[in-house]
Amino acid sequence: MSTNSIQLAHGGGGLEMNKLIRNLFFKAFDNCILRNEEDAALLNLQGPTAFTTDSFTVSPLFFAGGDIGKLAIAGTVNDLAMMGAEPQYLSLGVIIEEGFPMASLETIVASMASELKKCGAKIVCGDTKVVPKGCADGLFLNTTGVGRIVKPGLSAKRLMPGDAILVSGDIGRHGAAILMAREGLELESGLVSDCATLWGAVEQLLVHPFDIHAMRDATRGGLSAVLNEWAAASDVMIEVDEAAVPVSDEVKGLCELYGFEATDLANEGTFVMALPAAQADGALEVLKRFGHCENAVIIGRVGESPAGRVILHTPWGSNRYLDLPAGELLPRIC
Amino acid sequence: MPNQAINEPDSSLKLKSLYEGFRDAGTIRALAARINSAAQNLSEPLYIMEVCGGHTHTIMKYGLLGLIPDNVKFIHGPGCPVCVMPKERIDQAIALAKMDDVILLTLGDMIRVPGSKGSLAQARASGADVRPLYDPLDALAIARDNPDKTVVFFAIGFETSTPMTAVLLQQAEHAALPNLLFHINHVLVPPAIDAVMAEPATKVNAFIGPAHVSVISGAKIYRRAADVHHTPVVVSGFEPVDVMESILRLVELKNLTESVVDVQYSRAVSEEGNLTAQALVDEYFEVRDSFRWRGLGPIPQSALKLKGKYAHRDAEIHFGGRLPVQEIDDHKACQCGDILRGLANPMDCKVFGRGCTPQTPLGSCMVSSEGACNAYYRYHGVQHVD
Numbered sequence: 001m002s003t004n005s006i007q008l009a010h011g012g013g014g015l016e017m018n019k020l021i022r023n024l025f026f027k028a029f030d031n032c033i034l035r036n037e038e039d040a041a042l043l044n045l046q047g048p049t050a051f052t053t054d055s056f057t058v059s060p061l062f063f064a065g066g067d068i069g070k071l072a073i074a075g076t077v078n079d080l081a082m083m084g085a086e087p088q089y090l091s092l093g094v095i096i097e098e099g100f101p102m103a104s105l106e107t108i109v110a111s112m113a114s115e116l117k118k119c120g121a122k123i124v125c126g127d128t129k130v131v132p133k134g135c136a137d138g139l140f141l142n143t144t145g146v147g148r149i150v151k152p153g154l155s156a157k158r159l160m161p162g163d164a165i166l167v168s169g170d171i172g173r174h175g176a177a178i179l180m181a182r183e184g185l186e187l188e189s190g191l192v193s194d195c196a197t198l199w200g201a202v203e204q205l206l207v208h209p210f211d212i213h214a215m216r217d218a219t220r221g222g223l224s225a226v227l228n229e230w231a232a233a234s235d236v237m238i239e240v241d242e243a244a245v246p247v248s249d250e251v252k253g254l255c256e257l258y259g260f261e262a263t264d265l266a267n268e269g270t271f272v273m274a275l276p277a278a279q280a281d282g283a284l285e286v287l288k289r290f291g292h293c294e295n296a297v298i299i300g301r302v303g304e305s306p307a308g309r310v311i312l313h314t315p316w317g318s319n320r321y322l323d324l325p326a327g328e329l330l331p332r333i334c
Numbered sequence: 335m336p337n338q339a340i341n342e343p344d345s346s347l348k349l350k351s352l353y354e355g356f357r358d359a360g361t362i363r364a365l366a367a368r369i370n371s372a373a374q375n376l377s378e379p380l381y382i383m384e385v386c387g388g389h390t391h392t393i394m395k396y397g398l399l400g401l402i403p404d405n406v407k408f409i410h411g412p413g414c415p416v417c418v419m420p421k422e423r424i425d426q427a428i429a430l431a432k433m434d435d436v437i438l439l440t441l442g443d444m445i446r447v448p449g450s451k452g453s454l455a456q457a458r459a460s461g462a463d464v465r466p467l468y469d470p471l472d473a474l475a476i477a478r479d480n481p482d483k484t485v486v487f488f489a490i491g492f493e494t495s496t497p498m499t500a501v502l503l504q505q506a507e508h509a510a511l512p513n514l515l516f517h518i519n520h521v522l523v524p525p526a527i528d529a530v531m532a533e534p535a536t537k538v539n540a541f542i543g544p545a546h547v548s549v550i551s552g553a554k555i556y557r558r559a560a561d562v563h564h565t566p567v568v569v570s571g572f573e574p575v576d577v578m579e580s581i582l583r584l585v586e587l588k589n590l591t592e593s594v595v596d597v598q599y600s601r602a603v604s605e606e607g608n609l610t611a612q613a614l615v616d617e618y619f620e621v622r623d624s625f626r627w628r629g630l631g632p633i634p635q636s637a638l639k640l641k642g643k644y645a646h647r648d649a650e651i652h653f654g655g656r657l658p659v660q661e662i663d664d665h666k667a668c669q670c671g672d673i674l675r676g677l678a679n680p681m682d683c684k685v686f687g688r689g690c691t692p693q694t695p696l697g698s699c700m701v702s703s704e705g706a707c708n709a710y711y712r713y714h715g716v717q718h719v720d
Contacts, residue, residue: 182468183468243359261395314396314397315357315359315362316359316362316366316396316397316401316574317359317363317401318396318398318401319397320395320396320397320713321712321713323711323712323713
């Protein structure tokens with residue numbers, strides 16, 4: 001049997017599967033809970049706990065700045081971090097298409113292990129399935145995570161008039177990097193995804209006594225989706241200064257080419273935060289000291305009316321709604 | 335140009351040059367001041383039709399309406415390729431997609447536009463093989479990878495996108511790919527302008543000319559609008575500075591009572607246009623006797639079809655009697671027709687934002703990212719918040 005690619009037997013529950021799990025997954029994610037090989041991981045959870053799950057299907061699996069493995073760890077870790085929780089334990093579900101190159105799987109697993117090290121979380125249980133060729137697009141991953149709540153009370157419903165809105169970095173890079181990889185575009189300079197684990201930055205914020213009301217990583221739907229969801233959930237108006245929203249030249253150019261808006265494009269390592277305006281500069285100072293968030297900036301504030309809407313102020317003095325992106329992101333025709 | 339660059343994977347795109355300088359706040363404010371000043375001399379209100387939906391979106395997305403005086407109004411034109419597609423043509427695409435062993439390919443928002451019984455997206459969800467393309471040339475690989483299927487490219491768009499279809503056809507011929515067919519729905523801007531101006535109730539007395547269309551066809555195609563309809567035409571780029579500068583030029587031309595064609599988008603548009611692209615289009619296409627436009631009805635010589643020698647690639651011929659041909663009008667409550675003819679504003683429509691939203695569209699003007707109703711729904715109606 002070829003060991004260069006995944007065979008149906010790797011999911012059959014027998015020798016080949018055992019070998020794959022031991023030689024690849026156990027080796028990369030080694031920890032004592034996983035090593036016990038019981039039917040379920042035995043955890044010692046204390047106090048309020050955050051619990052989240054996410055499935056990852058991305059095409060292509062490798063893109064500038066990351067791969068599906070890095071995404072699967074960062075995505076779940078960030079969901080926990082955004083609720084003020086320290087990521088502790090993760091599960092990993094792997095669905096592999098028959099014929100998937102073993103070397104690619106090894107690269108992806110190594111990338112997951114490397115991302116886990118950045119936040120201290122452990123993969124403590126998992127599942128592997130192999131499906132016949134044509135039944136999956138290469139590789140699907142699912143990660144579920146639990147984390148200890150360090151700061152309770154963060155919620156999309158807690159935004160208050162007078163809050164400042166911050167973003168931790170420039171927006172739209174993940175969506176643009178994926179588009180670039182799909183379309184084989186070559187840019188004048190390297191556009192890479194922002195894909196990264198945010199717990200390190202959030203942990204620094206949480207040791208300070210900031211009264212953070214809400215945090216959210218701006219994944220699918222981008223900044224527009226987060227702000228619209230917050231405005232609706234908290235029944236407030238959010239106003240954004242367009243000139244303050246950081247967007248890289250590459251993302252601006254790509255948006256121009258395809259007729260997209262950077263605020264609609266996905267991020268995988270950039271988050272939005274709301275806290276009282278008086279504390280915003282302090283929070284910025286902390287964020288900017290952290291490697292991944294040196295471009296953090298205040299982009300707007302929370303008001304009262306019209307409740308549920310997000311208003312964008314253009315640099316030339318006009319206003320417009322920043323609406324939710326709708327449907328598939330498709331390029332303009334002409 | 336953008337499309338050219340996409341097809342040259344080895345070239346390094348200078349994307350910054352696409353927008354740099356054209357969103358400068360100081361320039362936009364200065365242009366707004368000059369427009370407001372010049373508009374005081376207008377002897378009658380200026381009703382500018384922006385033919386292309388891209389310009390409608392620039393005006394709405396960048397909040398330019400708020401900077402323009404009351405005697406300069408915008409009328410949104412029929413220049414959105416998705417909006418002008420009549421339902422029977424979408425029904426034909428859906429019929430093709432639902433056939434056994436057919437893969438239906440199309441561009442952008444086309445998959446969301448409702449035909450008489452749903453959209454291509456709904457057909458896809460119920461099992462039809464419908465694939466939206468980013469680049470028409472991707473159709474070659476799909477046809478090559480599926481030799482046992484018939485791949486149909488549902489080709490849409492104005493003069494801008496026709497050369498891309500021609501290139502695809504040329505390459506399909508060179509590669510002798512027998513299973514790639516074309517359903518041609520390419521339409522032409524000048525006959526649409528004539529149709530708008532033939533409407534007795536039209537108020538249009540100036541045009542912002544489409545940007546990308548003009549890159550291909552040249553500014554010469556608007557001569558008739560200027561000479562016969564006595565309307566000034568300014569061919570404009572899509573950035574806010576482009577549009578503001580074009581509005582200023584139109585106001586100034588109106589003050590001088592000059593009905594001429596002016597090219598603001600001179601960084602990309604010449605009088606003659608892209609002659610290579612035009613020759614390529616001429617090689618493969620000829621003008622149809624008539625094409626029914628959504629909202630505008632049949633317009634003579636307003637669309638293209640494949641030339642007889644490429645009949646073996648023509649899906650309309652290949653699938654002949656199996657395609658529905660019944661003409662289907664819009665929902666009675668939908669005013670897209672009046673909007674496309676320049677007789678109504680999206681906000682005039684009784685179902686706007688109520689029975690008709692981007693998620694549940696009655697008409698294609700609400701679906702397309704280049705549609706006037708979609709632009710109004712997304713961006714219009716902001717209260718003053720300062």
